């Protein structure tokens with residue numbers, strides 16, 4: 001039976017991925033902080049799943065999960081899908097809020113992917129699936145630390161992909177735009193960037209999970225979702241001034257999208 005470790009397993013995208021992986025016959029280690037929710041998910045997904053309670057802001061918990069990964073008899077897939085977003089203007093953010101988003105989204109992800117890669121190189125096979133963000137391309141006002149964590153994650157993953165050549169281990173990085181999950185609902189209500197709400201509707205988590213596994217199966221290194229955002233993301237990544245010049249119009253449009261999203265409940 002193939003085996004996967006999934007962080008963010010209790011979240012919108014993580015749970016959708018776990019459901020698809022369980023349907024493919026994977027045994028799963030479900031990582032998160034919410035023991036009650038993970039126990040319920042474990043019951044839903046069946047006897048080959050097991051919760052692993054870890055707060056990835058805590059170094060000790062990241063180390064414990066790294067040890068768990070190192071000691072697995074076999075690891076076919078490590079899914080890095082945890083994350084937080086604490087929107088606020090940089091000038092209003094304290095040091096704790098800024099560094100927490102880097103610790104959880106970037107530092108813990110790097111340490112855990114390193115543990116996964118070490119384990120998989122020993123067996124000459126395996127895959128990492130990392131959920132990044134469109135925030136890794138053009139920057140997002142009022143979510144600067146979140147964007148910084150995702151820029152960093154992209155740099156780490158693209159570098160790691162170079163190191164993995166010839167090892168038998170693959171890495172697929174997925175950059176979704178807005179996805180209808182508790183994270184997006186929090187961002188909408190807490191004043192996150194209106195750029196999240198430019199599309200008519202956010203994607204649903206099942207669509208993102210399905211596209212992510214398709215990209216993994218195809219051995220793709222990096223995809224942007226929805227796919228029609230790929231060109232605009234590549235353009236604003238190369239020419240951030242383009243985004244800056246369009247910003248007033250985009251923010252006006254995005255604020256309307258945010259109101260529409262919040263009114264749908």
Ligand SMILES: NC(=O)c1ccc[n+]([C@@H]2O[C@H](COP(=O)([O-])OP(=O)(O)OC[C@H]3O[C@@H](n4cnc5c(N)ncnc54)[C@H](OP(=O)(O)O)[C@@H]3O)[C@@H](O)[C@H]2O)c1
Pocket residue numbers: 007008009010011012013014031032033034054055056057080081082083084104131132133134175176177178179180181182183184
């Ligand atoms: N939703 C979007 O619009 C969107 C867009 C682009 C990228 N993404 C990325 O997609 C990934 C999944 O996000 P989502 O939308 O599914 O959000 P979500 O529903 O809020 O899920 C977040 C997950 O992260 C886990 N998590 C948060 N803090 C943690 C901590 N300190 N220790 C351990 N686990 C922690 C949560 O588990 P517990 O609460 O159980 O700890 C939960 O399972 C994230 O990397 C996010 O940045 C989301």
